[in-house]
Amino acid sequence: MEELQMLSARHIHITGVVQGVGFRPFVYNLATRLGVSGWVLNSSSGVEIEAVGPAAVLDEFAERLRSEAPPLARIEYITVTDLPPSSIQYPASSTFVIRHSEAQPGEFQPISPDIAICDDCLRELFDPNDRRYRYPFINCTNCGPRFTIMQDIPYDRSKTTMAPFKMCPDCQAEYDDPTDRRFHAQPNACSVCGPRIWLHASRFTFHVESEVES
Numbered sequence: 001m002e003e004l005q006m007l008s009a010r011h012i013h014i015t016g017v018v019q020g021v022g023f024r025p026f027v028y029n030l031a032t033r034l035g036v037s038g039w040v041l042n043s044s045s046g047v048e049i050e051a052v053g054p055a056a057v058l059d060e061f062a063e064r065l066r067s068e069a070p071p072l073a074r075i076e077y078i079t080v081t082d083l084p085p086s087s088i089q090y091p092a093s094s095t096f097v098i099r100h101s102e103a104q105p106g107e108f109q110p111i112s113p114d115i116a117i118c119d120d121c122l123r124e125l126f127d128p129n130d131r132r133y134r135y136p137f138i139n140c141t142n143c144g145p146r147f148t149i150m151q152d153i154p155y156d157r158s159k160t161t162m163a164p165f166k167m168c169p170d171c172q173a174e175y176d177d178p179t180d181r182r183f184h185a186q187p188n189a190c191s192v193c194g195p196r197i198w199l200h201a202s203r204f205t206f207h208v209e210s211e212v213e214s
Contacts, residue, residue: 016076020112022141042154168193
């Protein structure tokens with residue numbers, strides 16, 4: 001019980017442009033580095049976090065959520081609420097997870113605009129050895145479609161126009177890997193599993209990904 005008494009629990013609510021900008025992967029990795037347990041999820045009103053750890057560590061965690069936020073994020077408010085000790089499960093879990101999003105009727109959440117291709121994706125696009133070579137819909141956590149594929153909030157693949165495209169094993173592995181820049185990237189796709197583009201003419205079919213030139 002001594003370990004339990006040394007821990008604190010806090011609920012953190014973050015509003016602003018914090019969906020579609022890699023915020024949940026950022027929170028996950030920051031919590032993992034600091035040894036904070038708990039969870040993060042998207043809601044219809046922003047990002048919700050429940051964090052468990054020593055009080056000093058939670059102070060640092062909350063401060064770094066703002067100071068180290070992803071460059072595309074625009075934080076408006078961070079509200080931190082202390083939770084009662086009874087909310088801490090014993091033995092305390094040492095894991096931090098990304099939970100399924102929660103929809104809240106009547107709430108509003110700003111969505112990130114579409115983001116121009118980043119340098120990493122641009123390099124992959126024209127690398128003959130990369131599996132996304134010449135794939136026109138290349139994207140990652142740092143770039144790609146956001147606003148134009150949204151159908152509802154919270155921001156999740158199932159609520160975008162990417163919902164019909166099930167990720168192939170390679171894309172799913174990237175999506176599940178906390179060290180990959182496509183970790184939890186909702187539009188993640190490739191030529192095997194993602195959208196394709198072509199032009200039908202009277203005498204031929206033009207496949208864009210096989211013809212695009214640098």
